[in-house]
Amino acid sequence: MADTLTRAGEPGGPSTRAAPTRASAPPPEEKIAVLRWLRDNLFSSPFNTLVTILIVAGLVKVVPGLFAWGIQNAVWYTKDHEVCRAASGACWAVIGEKHRPMLFGLYPYAEHWRLVVALVLYLGAFSITLMRRFWNPVFLIALWVVVGTAVGILLWGGVFGLTFVPSSQWGGLPLTMVLFTGTVVLGMPVAVLLALGRRSHLPLVKTVCVTFIETLRGVPLITILFVAVNVFPLFLPSGMEINTLLRIIVGMAIFFACYQAEVIRGGLQAIPRGQYEAAESLGLTYWQMTRRIVLPQALRICLPAMVNHIIAAIKNTSFVLIIGLFDILTATTNVLEDPLWRRFFVEAYLFVALVYFVFCYALSKYSQRLEQWLSAGRQY
């Protein structure tokens, strides 16, 4: 066969026609595909058969009960908690009944439409940012400036006849969104600087960056929030106050930056020495080299890992429960204080889990696709 193929390309080769005929012969037909699949994937060995039987037995025991609880006997819609109490299944009605305080927290009830508009705008801009065909710095920065301003106006109000809502009343999903965006937007430049500093040839710069990164990575996020809430006010001169929300965001951003810096450092280390040498031999200054040669390549290499930490930043917003900022999780916990609906906490938490899951899962799938795309287009 191999022999035939090598000769096939030569002009006047004897079997130019024979090769394609053989290659296009149909694959052997599988008569009993299902059985074969079952044998290969479930019963390939005695041990595998045992595992399959055990799992199927477990599923048979669990799934019908879950089905009965979650779907068959569930209450989907009611305003009366007694109906839920009487039912033996899940009470999904708690979500319908309580979705406003869960999703929007303490924000004035009549103004919730503003949050919906803000969320739609935000998610729209977010989706556009993820699409490769829009990856144009000028366009993206313009987009985010416009959307950020619009979202800010919608949340705060105070202009265009919108009532003013102080940030202490923000809550729910929009607050989660603000926390997350603030963390990433403030954290990203700090992360880049820390990563560059850690790779610096200047011993003092390096020491400061290493100490900073390693110290913050060694402590839990909660302690950073404690610093932001309890300790930081003591650091300020008397009479000066900084908004709690802002302090939290700065704390989370610094924490995020320390982890992201390590990812970026990985990207920086992956750049061949020759790139630096070439840039230096062209006479570029450090910042020119960093901005035009090093960072574009480094960030591209570590983009998937950076997305993973961005996912972590979404999940980390839930830590604000400790200081009572009303993000979606705190708001839900608060809703469950209602004695009438308290017993349906499983359903409420599952709903919140679903919200987080949708965002994080989508981003993690995106990160995987990004990885495939980047490795496919790698030039070196």
Place this chain on the structure above:
Amino acid sequence: MAQAETFQDGPRRGGSLLYSTAFRGVAYQILLAAGVILVGYFLYSNVNQNLERQSIATGFRFLTESAGFDIGESLIPYDSNDSYGKALVVGILNTLLVSVFGVVLATILGGFMGIARVSRNWLAAKLASMYVEVMRNIPVVLHVIFWAAVFRNLPGPKESIHPFEGLYFNNRGLIFAVPKANPAYVWVGVAFLVGLVAAFLFVRWADRRRERTGKFMPTFWPALAIMIGLPLVTWLVQGAPLVWDKPTFGAFNFSGGAVLTPEFIALLVGIVVYTGAFIAEIVRAGIQSVPRGQIEAARSLGLRSGFVMRYVTLPQALRVIVPPTTSQYLSLAKNSSLGVFIGYPELVNVANTTLNQTGQAVEAVGIMMTVYLLMSLTISIIMNLYNRKTIIRER
């Protein structure tokens, strides 16, 4: 040579010191140092002024003062008259307890799920991958408070879940029978330690022999037999003393037996289920990183599949698995601080109470951070040592 010298002197030929890389490097560093010192001094003086103004004491004298609050569960005797220092020690011990159990359980769960993900059994692989995708995309805070809510809403002691004799599960926690203390158990413990050392020495001897002579002998089952057999024999020789301390339902509550509080179980389940998903991913990646050729070569040498796993796949996979697993252990230990959300008295919880009572925020937060830093440092040192052992040895 002359050319090289001119080249080296290049930057200075421009006349200005400003164009010398070396000078600029020194200048940047002096600026940075000055900045750090200035900011540090600014913050320090502000803190002092603010504390003076609010008349909050400074220093660690409060550690010796009476704490005045109770702690729900403690590994050492503690009551509310004891000092803040002792309360913090109780908190640290609880943090360590939940971290140690968490690391062990997360490793088992993650290893199991990771292996299941690469299993040839379609059902096992799919279920494990569902577990990973669902669990790691839900915040760990939600995991912990969800389980806390679940365990708190279990039926009361009267309607305990009672699957078999000596085990009760209710909203007070998991209550189970334990053997009553007996002097013989000390010797059983000693025998277990001796067995552990003996098993370790045996495995090492067998490995050495295999490397020297090429003769293989089974080590897993004999080692297990030594570890279990030795204590068992010691126990039997001393007349097999066994009296169970069973939990009994009194007027309102259980007495006897051992108790795991709902907070402890919730925190443990939450962080283990979450971290387990990450470890599973690491284990999967590690196993898949071993080139197929390695396994095929081992099989074609006629090695049995268990043998291939133990001596070919695992040692190579571990090299990939260990470093990222270290950071998962670290994050698990740090996530044990979530106990503060659900009332498990670990370090952050106790320090938080201390902070609220004494107002000494700087010291309380400082203690939290220092302890976690030391813990992180210890874990990474231990794991680095282990990593050095598993790392590739070039011959």
